[in-house]
Amino acid sequence: MTATIQDAARPFTGGALTALLSPATRLLGLGEPTHGVEAFPELRNEFFRHLVEHEGYRSIALESDCLSALVADAYVADGTATLDDAMNRGFSHGFGASPANRELLRWMRAHNEQRPPHERLRFYGFDGPLEITGAAPPRPALTALHDYLAAHLDLPRNRATLDELLGPDERWTNPAAMMDPAQSIGGTPETGKLRLIADDLSALLTAHAPHLTAATSPDDFWHAELHARTATGLLRYHAAMADTAPTRVGALMSLRDAMMADNLDAIVRREARFGPTLVFAHNAHLQRHQGRLDFAGTPLQWWSAGAIMGTRLGDQYAFAASTFGTRGSDVPHPDTLEGLLSPLPHPRTVIDPARLTTTLTRTPTPRTPADHTYVPLDPTATDQMDAIVFVKEI
Structure with missing residues (x-):
């Protein structure tokens, strides 16, 4: 019997995703393919609730300023200040405007209210105090x-x-x-x-x-x-x-991800007594393979925070990438990975990369992004992913 893509797919649930991960996982990276699309942090919230309630997770780290996040964590852990204040001062990169991030802090605070300190959830930022402008x-x-x-x-x-x-x-x-x-x-x-x-x-x-x-x-x-x-x-x-030097931009990208990795390393060590940590960021910061980008005609390469943490943690680091099919007029070509996944019937699907590979007769064509905010999955690197979450339409 010939295997099909459907054989590698399951409707998205927290259990379907964690079933693909090593039980040794201490740091679980959940990537998003673009920022500013609420479908992905909403999915993250649902998944984090599952991890807390069924898998023993006690912390989450976001691609946000590590120092600003102390404000959000104080609200989550102890009810310091207000939710509005935590949203205004506890995030960078404009992420404080996200309704899903607001719901995340609200739910974490409600979860913590009747629990002793050693059982409370913690919120972290793992990015440096860096913005696009400097x-x-x-x-x-x-x-x-x-x-x-x-x-x-x-x-x-x-x-x-x-x-x-x-x-x-x-x-x-x-x-x-x-x-x-x-x-x-x-x-x-x-x-x-x-x-x-x-x-x-x-x-x-x-x-x-x-x-x-x-x-x-x-x-x-x-x-x-x-x-x-x-x-x-x-x-x-x-x-x-x-x-x-002409390598300047690539060096800056490397330094940023190295800062991210050092922060994640410290978070994992701090949380070791309590449980694993979910980290949510762009796929490019959590992937295991080397990042590549053409910047003003100059090819750049750098290792992500996820790649560095994979080196440090081994099978205690897991990476679940996410991607999407259609966004408005942006419809993936049938020969791309996203195009091949688009006929799947479920709005959100968990893909087993290992089983997916056995169904493909050739490597899919890389998807050409409709704009610079979206980075498609590298179809040659699916073996570097523990799971793929596919959102049919955003």
Whole structure:
């Protein structure tokens, strides 16, 4: 009997998706093919509820600013401030306007209200404080790290030295620096000195970890580590923005995903006592294979946060990619992967990539995106995915 694509497909449910994953999974990446389409975060919400109620998951991490997310987590964990405040200040990239993200925080807070601290859900951002137009100033993260250490250790430099080297925040947030290296502050002597200071402070944090954890708390120390990672990562990113090499944009993409991976690594370690973590982001940040992009005629390659975490975690990392069929007039060609999946009868379908491969007589043609916000799945990389979620129409 000849296998068909239908044999590799099941209607989407949380159980149908988790059945394809290793039971050793500690970090589960659920990707979306484009931002700003509510169908994907709505599916994420449904799936996360299943993971919490049936699979022991206790945390979720989104492709959003790791520092801003502390506001959203405080609301979810303890009811600090209001839902409106958490949406306004707890997200980056405009994700605070998403109704599905609002519903996520509302449901997580309701779930936590009658539970003790060790059973409460946690919300994380795992992106750096980065936007398309540039990077945030390192001041908040660097000064928070300095102040935490200064309260318990004798430091060689005071806050006045940091403030003098940092200067006005406007120097760091100049949007022209994204495309013009000469506009970046990253190549100045002050930035070089700040990078050394951030590195020294991070080393002190590690060297005195036993004392600092006992003097404060494991949570306070974890937040200090977050500020250390963010300060050093931002300063490294700003320095790369000042680079004039033709590989500059690719280097920035690599640095961003490396920051993401370090944050995910820290989240997994923190959550190890409580349960696995769901991470939701663009497919390109969670995939195992190397990312490729043609930017202004220059081919770029970089490794995603998911690829890095796959190296670190092995089979404890799982990746479920998602994609879609039709969006308005954008109908996939029948020879593409999305075109081959489009005749499936269900609005949302879970695909077993391994079984799918056995049904194909040839590699599908790559889909040509209708706009730059959508990145189709690479049909040559389905063996790097643990599951595919196909949404028939958005």
